[in-house]
Amino acid sequence: GETAEVTASPEANDAEYLSPVSIGGQTLNLDFDTGSADLWVFSTELPTSETSGHTTFDPSKSSTFKKYDGATWKISYGDGSGASGDVGFDNVAIGGATATSQAVELATSVSSQFVSDQANDGLLGLAFSNINTVSPTKQKTWFETIKSQLENPLFTADLEKDASGTYDFGNIDSSKYTGDIHYAPVDKSGGFWEFNSKSYSIGGTKSSCTTCSPAIADTGTSLLLVDDDVAKAYYAQVDGSKNDSTQGGYVYPCSSNLPDFGIAIGDYIAVLKGSDLTYANVDSSTCFGGIQSNANSGMQIFGDVMFKQYFAVFDAGNTQFGVASK
């Protein structure tokens, strides 16, 4: 069976990580997103006013591209961004592994967030295809298309703080983590890599929260979006912190010593170091937290803030998600 490895390069503030993907021989830099299941790209079908700075996929230049007549797609993300367009099939290669006849969704419209993010040429969804948005027939993700060719039906994420990391497909590279991998069973019925998270710790003090929302492992989200009462409890321990609506969340003096924050991945508490829980500067003395409220959306979203501190295994063979120290 095959294995494949690809670099994941951070944008400013580690807001997102981009990886090179070859589609019909054309290489675009895509955001690998375990929180969605559409593979869509900036394309020559977009208005040129919206493609400045982006690499666009040109189906007319691919000898292997096949149009999927009548199929369309339309996606919107939790941050309010979105895109839509039409569909075709092509050969899609990542790190030397090629999925043939992979559904490739061509954008004919993208929201302003994507127009202005010139490093991002589209998304590669790694969630489950029951949430793919192609109509009239949902399409498989790249991972689902290639899974049967892989040595093992899994992939791993090793994202780094202000440095390039890797995604690996088909194998677990033991040089990338230390100690044990701690797994939680995944409920994939909602389409996400979803698991229970019924406790947390702040500065080493553990709390159980039987009413806490389930969590998803989401490489496409920068931050850690936790239930509102948990975010409140965390920042109650940070002097001078406040939930500032103009900044869009909790801010505090950059001189603060942030407490460690433990998140439950099933029965395992992964402790995130407080020293790595600041996301960005708001100004020279005010900082924006990596932990933010999910506004009680009913889902906790464990994004890149977690992946930068823990090696992650997305195991479709056993429908489980695991983390290990690194």
Ligand SMILES: O=C(CN1CCCCC1)Nc1ccc2c(c1)OCO2
């Ligand atoms: O939207 C995303 C991630 N998304 C991945 C694809 C690119 C655009 C950003 N995350 C997200 C998920 C839930 C949210 C949220 C953001 O803000 C409030 O709730």
